[in-house]
Every structure is written in C-alpha cells, then in structure tokens.
Amino acid sequence: MASANDTRQMPKDAADQNFDYMFKLLIIGNSSVGKTSFLFRYADDSFTSDFVSTVGIDFKVKTVYRNEKRVKLQIWDTAGQERYRTITTAYYRGAMGFLLMYDISNQESFNAVQDWATQIKTYSWDNAQVILVGNKCDLEDDRVIPTEDGKRLADELGLEFFEASAKDNINVKQVFERLVDIICEKMNESLDASSGMNSTNHKNTALNETPASQSSSCSC
Numbered sequence: 001m002a003s004a005n006d007t008r009q010m011p012k013d014a015a016d017q018n019f020d021y022m023f024k025l026l027i028i029g030n031s032s033v034g035k036t037s038f039l040f041r042y043a044d045d046s047f048t049s050d051f052v053s054t055v056g057i058d059f060k061v062k063t064v065y066r067n068e069k070r071v072k073l074q075i076w077d078t079a080g081q082e083r084y085r086t087i088t089t090a091y092y093r094g095a096m097g098f099l100l101m102y103d104i105s106n107q108e109s110f111n112a113v114q115d116w117a118t119q120i121k122t123y124s125w126d127n128a129q130v131i132l133v134g135n136k137c138d139l140e141d142d143r144v145i146p147t148e149d150g151k152r153l154a155d156e157l158g159l160e161f162f163e164a165s166a167k168d169n170i171n172v173k174q175v176f177e178r179l180v181d182i183i184c185e186k187m188n189e190s191l192d193a194s195s196g197m198n199s200t201n202h203k204n205t206a207l208n209e210t211p212a213s214q215s216s217s218c219s220c
C-alpha cells in the first residue's frame with residue numbers, strides 16, 4: 001500500500017516540495033461509481049472501461065495553480081467495498097476535502113450517499129469541505145437519478161453538487177477546482193477569525209500545511 005510519507009517510492013511530482021499549500025483530498029462512495037476512473041481522468045487524462053475494483057486505498061498527486069498559488073493535491077482514492085471500510089475511514093482524518101460520489105445510473109449508490117456523509121461527519125475534521133458528485137452523466141439512457149434529486153439531496157446535506165463523467169471528461173477538472181476554491185475560502189475565513197481573536201497569532205490554522213519558509217495567507 002502506498003504511503004504518502006515515503007518519498008522514495010513517489011513519482012517526481014509527489015516528491016516536489018515547491019508548493020504554497022498542500023491539500024489532502026479523499027474520493028469516497030460505493031464500489032463501481034467511478035472513483036478511480038475520475039482520479040485517472042483528472043491526474044493522467046486517461047480512461048478505461050475495464051473495472052478493476054480498488055483494494056484498500058491509493059493516491060495520486062497533482063499540482064494546480066489557483067490565483068498565483070501552487071497547490072499540491074494529494075488525492076486519495078478509496079475502495080468502495082464494505083470490507084475495506086476500517087482501512088479507508090482511517091484516512092479521513094486530516095482530509096480537507098471530499099468528493100462524495102454516486103453513479104446516476106445506480107439507485108443503490110445514491111441511497112448510500114447519506115451513510116457516506118455520516119462517515120465523513122464521524123471520522124473527519126469538522127471543517128472538511130465536501131462536494132457531491134453524480135458521476136456517469138454520459139449514461140443518459142440508463143439514468144435513474146434525476147439531476148433534481150441529486151441537487152435536492154446536496155442541499156439537504158449542505159453540500160455543493162455537480163454531475164460529471166469520467167468517461168467523457170465532463171466537469172472533472174471543474175469539480176477539483178471548485179473543491180480547492182472552497183477549501184481556500186474556508187481557510188481565509190479561519191485566518192480572518194483567528195486574526196480577529198488574536199492579532200499576534202494569525203500565521204497558523206489547522207488548514208495551513210505550508211512549509212514554514214513560505215507565505216501562509218491564501219488569496220484564492
């Protein structure tokens with residue numbers, strides 16, 4: 001299993017220390033909703049229709065630029081199968097953002113969203129940002145979850161919402177960019193709040209994983 005701390009095994013991008021922020025993100029949801037496909041589309045711009053169910057957990061690293069900041073994303077792809085739940089929930093801690101995914105052509109995956117949201121509440125940091133993603137929107141003929149139902153559930157759970165397709169590359173980049181932006185917004189709010197409370201202690205928040213030598217204010 002990959003370890004994010006073991007730089008010897010990492011590709012060049014993963015070991016690159018030249019960044020302003022590092023955000024740990026997790027992709028969760030039922031098996032076969034397309035979590036691995038979504039990550040491969042985003043990180044490698046590739047897609048395969050073969051289904052190789054993820055064993056445990058894996059991650060990829062991608063660096064993005066948002067408002068002149070280099071943001072290194074460590075994106076963890078979790079196994080949806082129930083039997084890996086103990087392993088995968090152990091990775092929720094410290095995650096700043098989640099993509100909670102269902103498949104618009106699979107009722108069961110949509111029914112499970114509430115449970116996944118509860119898992120996030122139980123195991124993750126309170127301020128973690130979450131986007132609900134209805135994947136496989138290319139499968140319009142097989143759709144069983146209307147877009148409105150996805151939106152409504154997202155509203156009820158207080159989450160942002162996108163429909164997307166890893167296969168046709170619809171909204172993949174947009175979902176990650178939005179997640180980065182809402183994490184940055186939250187970070188700025190925390191910085192504002194902490195500088196209001198204590199003007200001498202505005203350099204650190206729980207969200208800030210910037211190397212000590214670099215700026216800690218995010219203008220995303």
Ligand code: GTP
Pocket residue numbers: 029030031032033034035036037038048049050051052053054055078079080081135136137138139164165166167168
């Ligand atoms: P686990 O690892 O078991 O949790 O599953 P997963 O959520 O990672 O699913 P995975 O990405 O392996 O995809 C499951 C199947 O759905 C594969 O056959 C993919 O090719 C297919 N798939 C993934 N995304 C899409 C999509 O956007 N559209 C279509 N039509 N198929 C997709």
Ligand code: MG
Pocket residue numbers: 035036037052053054077078079080
């Ligand atoms: Mg997978």
